[in-house]
Amino acid sequence: MSDTPDPETIAALFTRSDGSYLCARWGRPIVPVVFGVDDATLGLVKGGFEALCATAGHKMAETDPELGANAMVFFFRDWEELLSVPDLDRLIEGLGPLVARLSAEGANQYRVFRFDADGAIRACFTFLRMDEALSHQPAETLVLGQVAQAMLLWSDVAFTDRSPLAQLSDGRVVLHPEIAGVLRAAYDPVMPNAATDPSHALRLAARMRTQA
Template sequence: MTPEEIEACFTRSDGSYAFARWGRPIAPIVFGVDDATLGVVKGAIEAVAQLAGHEMAETDPELGANLMFFFFRDWDELRGVPDLDRLIPDLGPLVTRLKDESANQYRMFRFDEAGAIRACFVFLCMDDRLSAMPAETLALGQVVQSILLWSDAAFRDRSPLARAPGQGTVILRPDVAALIRAAYDPVMPAQAGDAAHALRLAARIGQG
């Protein structure tokens, strides 16, 4: 990736540059799937965390779990999840807005005092399009989008995934994988709001 392409990955629609990575071990939990799909999702989390060189944990001391995946068929199901309204401010209006937009996914991040990611909530409304995707593809794509605070437009025109050459399996695009590794380099900051950060990421990739 060029520095300009990297900068675009973290430049939001309003023109602001906003980067963040996880600042604590990832402790995942998955709701609404069978055991087979649970294994696929957790396998994707482990693979991406290993790529980033980031730790995982059984529990988070503050939240219990800090990366939460919710799979469901209708947005209204969220209204009945016990205590979810305590984790997600204004859950009711959010559900109404997502229904009105015919959205099939939504991610919400929380940050610590240093600006690093402390929690991520991933909501997947399994409409016909998402249901038609192989579980491995859906899981890997969602985990990649949860490992960093990407721009809201980062993968609008191009998926972070690709077909493995000569195979039918789906893999993480090599350029995206390199960017994730660079973003988790210990010398890099956990949070950045200046586009000059993209130049530093490009330099780390060049050294890799």
Template sequence: MADLISHEGVEALFTRADGTYLFARWGRPLVPVVFGTDDRTLEIVKGAVEAVVLMAGHSMAETDPELGVNLMFFFFRDWDELTEVPDLDRMVPDLGPLVERLKAAGANQYRIFRFDESGAIKASFVFLRMDGELSKVPADTLALAQVVQTIVLWSDTAFVGRSPLAQAPEGKVILRPDIGAVIRASYDPVMPVVAQDPSHALRLAARVKQV
């Protein structure tokens, strides 16, 4: 994996648009739930979660002792539908203003993270407005892309202009090998759960070469 991504490439994945470096991974097992879709898509999403978690060397559980579930996927047609979900406004502060901003921006997806006292990820909400564009994306591709983007806290610019996925020679959509290597290295037990110093990227790049 040594030639797949440089130290600078790793650093860019976790350097935000404002220039700050921030990395975080899950500090607890993932407990996913899917709303607003059929059984087939539900199984595809959960399968994608299982595959990425297994690749990362992390874990899943039947329930989160604090939250019950901690990785929530919402599929819907209109942003206003979110304001009708019972108790969602309690889990997502300022839900109403957020929905208005997303509508104004014409967004079709949005991810929110919640963190524990140490700064590790403890929950994530994935919102997918199934407009004409997203509806054309195969369910397995959409699911994999979303799970990959929630398994660690990437920079807000990490995948602008380039997807974390790639097309294999036989036509199947897969996780880019360099991104997979970064995820596996991120969950190495010797690596910190949270990092705000760019020197973390050097350590991470060194681990990438070994996975």
């Protein structure tokens, strides 16, 4: 990406592996809850959402009137552990087959989104199997990367070859400036909660130019 991404580059972030375009943002305040970690990591996750909500100009809340918490992050060692989480099978349709597939693939992360009638994100479930690769990441880096991927419905291949994060000269890891720009543009009040037409990327690019 250049300093000012062109519309085609932005569109690629939301063009799925089947060729379809889909971008969605949260349409309600985000209420995160974390399972399977200590209080320190819990604080990191909530802090990550606070930071990126501030970047996006979006809100957080103490509770969601419909779901209680709507951004659920699960840390665990084995996919099979999810089958024993109370009521999770009611939240995630087809949980058993999903767990079997992810286990067979050796996956270490997976996200499930739920949407409102207008296509806006209403819930996100992030599952992290702490294998060797994830365990070796600094906690702050892992958390910020996961929160970034929960803030928008990105393409399923958006971050296959690149990270949404960047490292500063002092060693700190932050959201990549260009990804931050896309995030701010997507949450601009004039933009729709969800879009399936690639021309949406043209509007994102225009919003990013006004940010510069």
